[in-house]
Each structure stands twice: as C-alpha cells, then as structure tokens.
Amino acid sequence: AQSVAQPEDQVNVAEGNPLTVKCTYSVSGNPYLFWYVQYPNRGLQFLLKYITGDNLVKGSYGFEAEFNKSQTSFHLKKPSALVSDSALYFCAVRDEGRGTYKYIFGTGTRLKVLA
C-alpha cells in the first residue's frame, strides 16, 4: 500500500535561512507526489507536484521540491524563508490502486519561521 511519512512534527528556521521539510514515500509503481500548505482555519493549498520529468520541481511562493527515487524522498525546500511561510505543510501521494483516485497524506509538519 502507498504511504508517505513526514518525520518531523515541527521545523524551526530563522527568517532568511534556507528551509527543508522532509517527506519520504512508499509506492509500488511510479509515484504521484504533492505538497500542500495549510494556514490556520483554512483549507489546503496546492504548492507543487511531481508526476514525471525533471527531478527538481518548482512551485508556488518560491518553493521547490526534489524528487529522489533512490532515497524515495520528496523534500520541500525554499532558499530563503519568510515569516509568512509559517504554516502546516502536508506531503501527499496518490494511491495507485486500480480505479483509485484517493490521496494519502502525511501527518503534517509545522513550519515556524522566526523573525
């Protein structure tokens, strides 16, 4: 069965420093991977996805993610963090079961950017 893991409940980073939010996955075939962000009392907003192609994926708000097949990872990165990036981040993988269109989410990582 497909799964994703976000090993860190919280990540603290100083404003202006690079940030990384980790995600590892387990799939039986080709992975369809996603990152979403959630601000307090809001729904999830799509940041970026990897379906196929270039291993470095660029997304919204200056975020990017690197797909690493050998390490089964899809870490989210940003070169310079902003205080406004503070939010809850979810990694997700699309379940590939036959006729299945459900997405499995990680447990989320709370990012705190300190001024």
Add this chain to the structure above:
Amino acid sequence: KAGVTQTPRYLIKTRGQQVTLSCSPISGHRSVSWYQQTPGQGLQFLFEYFSETQRNKGNFPGRFSGRQFSNSRSEMNVSTLELGDSALYLCASGPGTAGELFFGEGSRLTVL
C-alpha cells in the same frame, strides 16, 4: 474562476444528532473528495465521487455517507453523531485524473 465552496463553515451539534455538509466544486470538476482532519489522526480519506458515482471509500463506519448530484455538487452526512466526530471536514475537487486537488475552506464540526 470560483473556488471550492463549503457550507456551513462552522456548526455545533450534540451527540446523537445528524449533520449534512455541502460542497460545490470548481466549475468543470467532476470529482469531489471528502477528508476528515483531526489533530490526532491528520487527514483521513472519507470518500470520492465522480459523475455521481462513489469510486472510493475510506475506512469509516456506515454513519458516514455521501452523494453527488448531477451538477457535481456533493453532500456528506453523518448520522448519530459521536464526540469523536468533531473535526474539520474538507472537500476537494479535481478533474478526476492524476492531478492535484483543490480544497475548500472546510466545515468545522463540534459535537457536544
């Protein structure tokens, strides 16, 4: 283009009651999914509908049900509410293929 709209945004119920939540997807999207979000369990998949047919169902008891109408709008119903049903219920729409989901703001249900 209007986003995914969920109503109501907030509601309070008591144990044993039932609740109906509504979701209007982005125009042109035929797939609607529902997720339950709680602090302890994270995001749990409830069900997904495509063209009025339930394609997938998560591991929730039969008290949780849903449907989709011909205009793609969807409703989910929870009967005989329990305290543990308190959660943020998120609706997401998509074209029904492998792409990303577009989420609504959620309906926050509190069961007393």
